[in-house]
Amino acid sequence: MSIPNNPACQNCKDRFSSIFCKADHNNLEQIDAAKVCSAYKKGQVIFHEGAYPFGVFCINDGKIKLSHSGDDGREQIVRLVKAGDIMGYKALLSNERYTATATALEDSSICFIPKDLFLSILQKDASLSFEMMRILSSELRKAELKITHLAQKPVRERLAETLLFIRETYGLEEDGSTLNVRLSREEIANLVGTATESAIRLLSEFKKDGMIELDGKKIRLLDVPEIIRTANLHD
Amino acid sequence: MSIPNNPACQNCKDRFSSIFCKADHNNLEQIDAAKVCSAYKKGQVIFHEGAYPFGVFCINDGKIKLSHSGDDGREQIVRLVKAGDIMGYKALLSNERYTATATALEDSSICFIPKDLFLSILQKDASLSFEMMRILSSELRKAELKITHLAQKPVRERLAETLLFIRETYGLEEDGSTLNVRLSREEIANLVGTATESAIRLLSEFKKDGMIELDGKKIRLLDVPEIIRTANLHD
DNA sequence: GGGATACAATGACATGTATCAAGGCAAAAA
DNA sequence: TTTTTGCCTTGATACATGTCATTGTATCCC
Structure with a gap:
């Protein structure tokens, strides 16, 4: 399935560009202790549309696509994810099931951060939650632009x-x-x-x-x- | 232009359904003191795509459409806003210009909350910022569903x-x-x-x-x- | 290697939708 | 009232794009 290998968050090559760059040092240590890092092969599914989220995923290395599957089975890719990005936060925050399926576009190394820890740190760490809001706003902006272009171009x-x-x-x-x-x-x-x-x-x-x-x-x-x-x- | 009338947030009929229902009482008082409520006529523009945001708007009464204008001038409505909703937060949080224009669909009463106050309360009040994330997540989910449907239906x-x-x-x-x-x-x-x-x-x-x-x-x-x-x- | 499988490419065709144009209707203005 | 203006409505037409079918071409596996 997937081979665990646990590189430390403190040395993660993306620690300055990811959402966690703003996180408090203590919190980063907690995350590091609790996270589980796994390897995924190209084509492997990380999570499935309709499933319940138990945490967020942070890409250590690799590339992922997030896609909805329409009624007729055709898929619509809604986001491309790269190293340093996180995914699965939307379902977690709105406390709903995943609305998209995450599939590895190439062999990838992905860390998993448990729900409770992530949410509790989000409660304590204002700059982390602010960063989270910035990410969400930016994704929403992109999505709305895409809607306009799909409708008009x-x-x-x-x-x-x-x-x-x-x-x-x-x-x-x-x-x-x-x-x-x-x-x-x-x-x-x-x-x-x-x-x-x-x-x-x-x-x-x-x-x-x-x-x-x-x-x-x-x-x-x-x-x-x-x-x-x-x-x-x-x- | 617009006639100010300042109903107290503490008595706002939407105070239990809006984002502020989770806000701390002290913070609500601060917002109440700083906010400015104005009346807008049907068809009037509340803010324009491309302008810089100076705060967020909270709908006291009325209905608003948020729309992008495409290259060819045709507009795409990206959101419908109702009493109790807030708008203009996306630009504020990502620190960019408005990407949409807000226009009153009928005569409306809208409160304005200054940027600095809103952001500072967001820093202090974890449950408010959590609520903000929930709203953003939910909007993003809707937007992605719309993308899929535009592409496939x-x-x-x-x-x-x-x-x-x-x-x-x-x-x-x-x-x-x-x-x-x-x-x-x-x-x-x-x-x-x-x-x-x-x-x-x-x-x-x-x-x-x-x-x-x-x-x-x-x-x-x-x-x-x-x-x-x-x-x-x-x- | 050679079959099998998945993917890429191209052609023919059908059709959903946009566009253009003209007319109708109703509310507002003169 | 008549005129004007802004929408709504309908028809005719063209075109972009989806669908179906076929062939070509890699890639994988036994």
Whole structure:
């Protein structure tokens, strides 16, 4: 299933960028003592839509997708998660079941922090809870923007926007142009909110127009300014 | 512009349902002393997308829409606000400009709470900030569900869903079937995320099918179970 | 290696929805 | 009243996009 290995939070390479960077030192020690870190293989599910949350997950290393599954079974990816991010907090805070499924996009190392501890520290540590609010606000802002674009922009623009979003989230490889994640065409489509075939067709167009280069699941962004123009980003 | 009238928070009819129901009594007194309550006419803008926030707004009475304006000028309604709700907190917490415009759907009475006071109380009052997180989580959950539905459901289903959403938010009139708000066809379309003409056409269909009754801007829900079925709600 | 399986790509087609245009109706203004 | 204005409504049309079907192409496993 998953191999535990417990790196100390105090040495976590993301301790300065994650939500816990603002946390009190004592609290960080408590978290470190209680957390359990596990390894997940690519494709493995960390938690399932509909299940009850027992804590939050903090990504030590790897990449995760969070997705809803619609009535017809098609999935909609609602968030991409990277090292240093936490996930599963929404269900925990609103005391409801998970509304999304978390799946590893590559082999990942993920820490689990028990519910009670996380909530009690949130009660005590004002700067941590403030940081939590900042994260929630920012996610909400992104979600509302996505709603507007889904309602108003054609697929072509949304695909271009999605490529830029992936770059922002996961960055580029050493060559400075290849997106640093491998997604299937279907996953890209589920991120854009369109049919797989449409995503494929438009990616081919983008390639023909010299905006991108395709090599299997590798995507190189050749002409970012043109992609930005295609995305029609004035917002 | 707007006529100030300052009802005491301690007697506010929504003090038990709003976010402040969990707030400490001392803090509530502070808020009461600092807040400014104003009256807004229907159609009046409370704050504008792109402006900097100086505080949060708490609805004393009335109904408000929060909307993004897309690139082409078309608006997308992202939230409906009612008495007891607060708005403008997202921009405040993430320390950014407003991403939406707030417009009164009817004559409303709205209190303004200055930024510094709100933030400082949020720092001190753990249960208030916890309540704030609950609200944010819940809004985020709704937004993500909307994203999935926009991406996957046809307009017909989304319109049915929107009618149910309006009922949930603003409730019904005394007759037990008329939606307790007057929205233009354009506003309904901007809530659904479709063209005005499409919304009109589908409303006519719903009427023909006996699900609803239309009388100007009044909408009566005649057959709620059938509307639920049309909305295809299994989620 | 060679079959099997999953994924990618492309074409043909159907259709939901947006867009454009024109007319109707009702409330407000002159 | 008549005019004006703002919405609502309906029809005709075009187009983007989803769906279905087929072939090609890697990748995995026995």
